[in-house]
Amino acid sequence: MDQVISFLTTRRSVTAKTMQPGKVDPDHLQQILTAGIRVPDHGALKPWKLVVIAGDARARLDTKIIHPEFLAANPDAKPEVEAVETGRLQRADTVIAVISSPVEHPKIVPWEMHLSAGAVCTTLLYAAQSFGYAAQWLTEWYAYNDRMMRALGGTPGHDQIAGFIYIGEKVKAPMERTRPDPEKVISYL
Numbered sequence: 001m002d003q004v005i006s007f008l009t010t011r012r013s014v015t016a017k018t019m020q021p022g023k024v025d026p027d028h029l030q031q032i033l034t035a036g037i038r039v040p041d042h043g044a045l046k047p048w049k050l051v052v053i054a055g056d057a058r059a060r061l062d063t064k065i066i067h068p069e070f071l072a073a074n075p076d077a078k079p080e081v082e083a084v085e086t087g088r089l090q091r092a093d094t095v096i097a098v099i100s101s102p103v104e105h106p107k108i109v110p111w112e113m114h115l116s117a118g119a120v121c122t123t124l125l126y127a128a129q130s131f132g133y134a135a136q137w138l139t140e141w142y143a144y145n146d147r148m149m150r151a152l153g154g155t156p157g158h159d160q161i162a163g164f165i166y167i168g169e170k171v172k173a174p175m176e177r178t179r180p181d182p183e184k185v186i187s188y189l
């Protein structure tokens with residue numbers, strides 16, 4: 001118990017920019033996925049889908065979707081800016097896309113289903129970090145790209161990408177980032 005609260009109060013994301021792909025152990029990945037879909041979900045509607053992007057699929061999506069879509073939207077991008085777009089997903093060993101996919105329900109509103117998708121992202125992130133991997137929750141611009149959504153099997157206009165959970169190797173410990181002042185964000189009645 002002490003270890004869990006200690007982990008939760010000290011864990012930190014390692015940016016995709018600073019991680020190395022490394023190698024995610026397949027058994028760890030299965031445990032991360034198992035934890036990730038065990039989340040609060042009003043009505044047990046399972047209103048989300050997970051897509052594991054690993055191996056060649058990373059380069060395939062970088063080459064066929066992310067880079068060309070970036071160029072189409074930014075034809076005059078500087079070469080060094082464009083270069084980043086050729087290897088986005090290849091910064092990690094494994095990227096888990098979490099698609100929020102609301103279902104029809106007479107009482108439960110889509111907002112709650114999106115919140116549950118956020119819980120999937122958080123839990124995947126924490127599970128990966130609990131194994132000591134570098135991990136980060138990103139959306140970046142391509143979470144809002146229709147071709148990317150279709151390539152992941154989702155439906156633009158209905159589904160939304162809640163996040164990409166990047167998982168790789170930690171090569172250096174991250175610096176602490178600014179954290180909220182409890183007095184400013186927590187009140188007691």
Ligand SMILES: Cc1cc2nc3c(=O)[nH]c(=O)nc-3n(C[C@H](O)[C@H](O)[C@H](O)COP(=O)(O)O)c2cc1C
Binds near residue numbers: 011014136
């Ligand atoms: C929905 C969502 C999307 C995010 N997208 C980005 C992003 O596109 N780029 C980025 O630098 N950080 C993004 N972040 C922030 C980082 O993943 C992360 O929250 C931050 O680095 C600190 O995380 P930590 O509290 O785990 O250390 C996003 C966070 C959330 C919740």
